Amino acid sequence: MDDSIKLSNIKLYGYHGVNDFERENGQSFVINLQLFTDLRKAGLSDCLKDTVDYSKVYESVKNIVEGPSIRLLEKLAAMIVDEIFKTFPQVGKLNLEIKKPSPPIKGSCLTGVSVRINRSRI
Numbered sequence: 001m002d003d004s005i006k007l008s009n010i011k012l013y014g015y016h017g018v019n020d021f022e023r024e025n026g027q028s029f030v031i032n033l034q035l036f037t038d039l040r041k042a043g044l045s046d047c048l049k050d051t052v053d054y055s056k057v058y059e060s061v062k063n064i065v066e067g068p069s070i071r072l073l074e075k076l077a078a079m080i081v082d083e084i085f086k087t088f089p090q091v092g093k094l095n096l097e098i099k100k101p102s103p104p105i106k107g108s109c110l111t112g113v114s115v116r117i118n119r120s121r122i
Contacts, residue, residue, distance in 0.1 A: 003039040005054055008032055012065040016076055019104055023069040028101055029076075030112075031061055035084070036093040052088050060087060073098050073115040081119050093120040 010031040015023050035052055042051035060083050070076045077098050084091055099114035 003037060005035045005037065005039075005052055005057075006033065007035075007054055007058060007061075010058065010061060012062055014065045014067075014076075015069045016065075016071070016073070017100075017104070018071050022104060023071075029065055030099040030101060031065070031080075032095075032097045032099075033057070033061065033080075033084075034095040035088070035091045037088075037090045038092075052090055057084065057088065060084060073100065073113075077115045077117045081117055085119075085121055091121070094118075 010033070012029050012031065013026055014029050015026040016029070017023055017027070035054075035057065037052050039051060042048075061080055064076070064079050064083060070079070077096055080098075081094065081096055084094060095116070095118045097114050097116045099112045101112040103110055103113045105113075
């Protein structure tokens with residue numbers, strides 16, 4: 001299936017990280033999400049019920065990122081993936097990237113670190 005819906009550069013603030021100061025002070029996160037689903041029916045019907053409501057996907061991502069602290073980006077990404085598959089059964093596959101634009105790595109010249117998950121529904 002090649003049809004997809006993309007949510008690009010979702011910028012949210014959360015309190016995640018291994019370091020105490022990351023969980024206390026928080027930081028920005030940037031999320032890119034591609035949802036693979038069959039869009040033919042929605043293309044014919046022009047009805048929201050026949051597609052994935054990306055405003056609800058956004059709210060799901062926002063609730064997780066702005067929710068309780070998580071230490072690892074990997075765990076945060078896995079929570080988002082699990083929630084999307086649970087809430088949106090029409091999504092068969094997804095690609096997710098979470099970026100920490102300002103990672104606290106002493107002496108680094110990075111523009112960010114990210115975790116990417118490419119997963120299909122089991």
